Amino acid sequence: MSYYRLLMILISTIFCSILLKFNPGNIWIILDPWYIHFSLFSFLFSIILFFYISNILIKIFFDLFKIPRKISNLRKKYIFQNSINLLEKSIILLIIDKDLEAKTFLEKLYNLNNYQYFKYIALILLIKLNLKINNLQDVNNRLKDFQNFTYQKYYKTINNIFLTHILLKEKKFDECLLILNFLMKKKEFKSFAMMTMLNINLHLKNYKEAFILNKKQLHMKIINKDTYIINNKLLIPKLIYDSQSYEEFIKIWDSLQKYEKILPEIVLAGSCTYKNFGYYDSSSRLIEDYLFHENTKILDTKILDQYTNDSIKRIPKKLAILESLLSKKPNNFILFYYIGYLCFLNQLWGQTEYFLIKSISSNINKTKKINSIILLCNLYKILDRKNDFEKYWKLLFSYTINLPLDFSNLILPIDDIKNNPL
Numbered sequence: 357m358s359y360y361r362l363l364m365i366l367i368s369t370i371f372c373s374i375l376l377k378f379n380p381g382n383i384w385i386i387l388d389p390w391y392i393h394f395s396l397f398s399f400l401f402s403i404i405l406f407f408y409i410s411n412i413l414i415k416i417f418f419d420l421f422k423i424p425r426k427i428s429n430l431r432k433k434y435i436f437q438n439s440i441n442l443l444e445k446s447i448i449l450l451i452i453d454k455d456l457e458a459k460t461f462l463e464k465l466y467n468l469n470n471y472q473y474f475k476y477i478a479l480i481l482l483i484k485l486n487l488k489i490n491n492l493q494d495v496n497n498r499l500k501d502f503q504n505f506t507y508q509k510y511y512k513t514i515n516n517i518f519l520t521h522i523l524l525k526e527k528k529f530d531e532c533l534l535i536l537n538f539l540m541k542k543k544e545f546k547s548f549a550m551m552t553m554l555n556i557n558l559h560l561k562n563y564k565e566a567f568i569l570n571k572k573q574l575h576m577k578i579i580n581k582d583t584y585i586i587n588n589k590l591l592i593p594k595l596i597y598d599s600q601s602y603e604e605f606i607k608i609w610d611s612l613q614k615y616e617k618i619l620p621e622i623v624l625a626g627s628c629t630y631k632n633f634g635y636y637d638s639s640s641r642l643i644e645d646y647l648f649h650e651n652t653k654i655l656d657t658k659i660l661d662q663y664t665n666d667s668i669k670r671i672p673k674k675l676a677i678l679e680s681l682l683s684k685k686p687n688n689f690i691l692f693y694y695i696g697y698l699c700f701l702n703q704l705w706g707q708t709e710y711f712l713i714k715s716i717s718s719n720i721n722k723t724k725k726i727n728s729i730i731l732l733c734n735l736y737k738i739l740d741r742k743n744d745f746e747k748y749w750k751l752l753f754s755y756t757i758n759l760p761l762d763f764s765n766l767i768l769p770i771d772d773i774k775n776n777p778l
Contacts, residue, residue: 439474547578563595593625602633618649620656689718
């Protein structure tokens with residue numbers, strides 16, 4: 357009974373009591389030979405008390421019927437909370453790569469209750485986990501369980517996604533592509549389908565198809581431009597290297613955007629391909645465009661290696677170009693090494709020494725610094741400057757003992773290695 361109703365009864369009782377004070381009455385109940393005598397006030401009070409107690413008893417009676425439901429609700433609440441705890445533990449274990457422990461908790465979560473969404477989440481994670489640990493048999497069994505979730509709008513689609521993963525692991529690419537073509541029709545899963553198809557084509561070395569798919573993804577706004585560029589850094593060089601003829605290569609090159617033609621990975625691929633087809637000047641010009649471009653802040657050493665790896669007759673021209681580049685980009689200290697290297701090849705001993713010493717004292721990577729020291733050792737060997745040779749030979753071995761053997765084109769004669777002054 358609500359407090360408002362109780363208050364109303366109380367007010368009514370007080371009101372009746374006040375009235376009865378001024379107008380008292382009696383009630384007789386006669387059951388021959390017995391009779392009962394009440395004052396009107398007592399009678400009214402008894403009726404009110406009777407209704408009040410009856411109301412409480414009726415409420416208790418109906419509450420008894422609610423006990424099973426309350427117990428059920430408490431059990432559901434416990435299961436729900438326990439499910440959340442199990443899910444949290446599973447996710448944490450998955451994050452830290454404790455897969456087997458995570459699997460135990462996920463199986464408990466799946467078997468624990470009738471909450472369809474918890475079972476569904478557990479099943480999804482179990483399938484993913486089994487895919488990760490390559491337990492394909494369990495994945496197939498779980499996919500059968502997955503059929504029970506008929507309420508799930510994307511049941512067939514998600515089932516196909518997991519099937520795709522299995523086929524990929526088993527390298528059944530043709531079957532996988534058939535399923536992906538089905539997924540392409542689903543707007544929500546088009547991104548997954550296209551990216552998977554792109555990766556399959558990469559694996560199968562169908563670079564043209566992968567390149568087209570990457571463009572489609574950008575056009576359909578499945579990926580942003582940054583991702584598109586990252587993909588192209590991988591795809592375009594492979595596409596270029598895969599060119600079967602010079603004409604095919606030029607067709608690919610002409611189709612590229614301007615900004616793509618100065619990406620280091622693409623420049624290197626284009627330069628190598630020009631050279632492979634015998635177009636040495638075009639190869640050099642391509643690299644020079646990259647080197648002098650205003651957006652090229654840090655010079656790629658692989659490209660500089662490619663540029664300086666040329667015939668002796670082209671060395672003077674390339675040396676002049678790198679010196680010009682140094683005047684425009686004086687903070688690229690790596691140029692000291694390459695200019696020194698070209699000077700060495702061109703037998704300009706004074707300039708070789710100057711640039712290589714600057715290279716060693718500048719902030720360049722360790723490999724090029726060691727190369728510079730090796731070249732200086734060779735220079736001093738040629739010039740018969742034994743003291744300088746010994747100084748830099750010791751410096752070389754302060755960096756490493758074994759590394760010179762990795763540089764066969766720059767290595768000192770074997771007898772000099774045997775006569776290591778250290």
